[in-house]
Amino acid sequence: MEDYKNILVIRMSSLGDIIHTLPTLYALRKNWPQARIVWAVHPQFKPVLPGKPYIDDMVCVEERRLLYPPYWYTLRKRLHSYHFDLSLDLQGWAKSAVVALCSGATRRVGYGELAEGSRLVSKMLIGPHCHGNLVERYLDTVRALGGTTDTVAFPLPDLGAATQATAAVMQQDGIGETYVVAVPGARWALKEWPLPQWRELLRRITAQGMPVVLLGSKADGPKGEYLRREVPSPYLRDYIGKTTILEMMAIIRGASLFISADTGPLHAANALQRPLIALFGTTGAARSAPYHGGDKQHIQVLISPTARADARHPKIKDPDCMRQITVDRVWEAYEQSRRKFRF
CATH class of the missing domain: 3.40.50.2000 (Glycogen Phosphorylase B;)
Known part of the structure; x- marks a missing residue:
């Protein structure tokens, strides 16, 4: 070497x-x-x-x-x-x-x-x-290059200051230690789970009295507006476009569960070892799903039945691919996570 x-x-x-x-x-x-x-x-x-x-x-x-x-x-x-x-x-x-x-x-x-x-x-x-x-x-x-890779680890930045900043805001919004993070957006639209399905899922979750925090970039602002309008619950909080990257990561680190399609925050949640539900269809799960290295206790990956195992952008361009992941299927995964991680 x-x-x-x-x-x-x-x-x-x-x-x-x-x-x-x-x-x-x-x-x-x-x-x-x-x-x-x-x-x-x-x-x-x-x-x-x-x-x-x-x-x-x-x-x-x-x-x-x-x-x-x-x-x-x-x-x-x-x-x-x-x-x-x-x-x-x-x-x-x-x-x-x-x-x-x-x-x-x-x-x-x-x-x-x-x-x-x-x-x-x-x-x-x-x-x-x-x-x-x-x-x-x-x-x-x-x-x-001749090196060894015996340990797979994700070195991350210090989130201390971001955690303090977000904790004050979340406390003011009535969000305690137990909450779910949902990210409805993605870098390109074909990777996204449809908003009507998000609406139904979030209605079910908030009906249980479970707080849900929406996260994402400023470009996803209209998605947050839609979900606020369609899920009129005091348990839904929209922080889309209102956090820095480190603040977003701090909120994810404190979450009891994270749910999204294949997007940056999903992989941040995995690096932070949070329980997560990942929705895949237009990108290949074999290539891009959250890495687990054999320890996948915190990971549930739901793959569209119409997806190919080796799918990767731009091979899958079917606008209905992600729609094939039903609300009932995600709800079942959510309930499994609640039982497993006791939140």
Whole structure:
């Protein structure tokens, strides 16, 4: 195993994808404890990353400016100051290839699915999990470099301040220690469970007197408005677009149960070891479902009957795929979680 001194990790977005790569960060630190590890990230996702001892520094890369070659010179100057002997591209797109090229690293490698010409910049590393879960696929890069991955862990940022900030708001809204988090949105619409089905599920949950907290990005605001209107319960609280990433993670960490389709907060909930119900159809559960490493006591994955086992974007474009996961099926999973985790 080569003794790398300065390592650049490139995974600039998005929330779920960064969460998927955190076990690789953990493995890098365990295998190269003395190395300086720098992470290239888009500014909005910087809060998701842990600090020391896992990451020594972060380089914020402005996505829009990557379109303009003059910015490459600025980026090159910043990255060359670290004298990288290894860059690890876990994004595999043209924009990450630009960062790898500007890094000046003496060895440039990347996860097997290098696309958009990125394989012209970095060497592909492919391991035995090339058709498996994303976490294991990313870990294959460490294995290919000669490292070991005996422990899979998700190093996360400190949520202390965010927990204090959200606790005050939630207490004022009458939310105690027991509540369910629901995320109705996703990065692309075909991954979402239909709102009428969310409406029926949330009516059932809140009818039991169980508080439900809605979370999501500002773009999901209309979904929150719809559900507030259609589920007129004092037990439903809409925090969509009203939290930072760390505040959202703090709320998830305190939840008794998390429910969503394949979206970033789902993978944050898994990293935080919260009981969860994951709804899959248009993306392949074999590839993208919450990683469990053999311990899946807290995870229930419900897959649409019309989905393919190896489905991944953009192979499944059926707008009815997610609709095939019925409310009764999710309700049964919810009731199982209540009995199992006693909330």
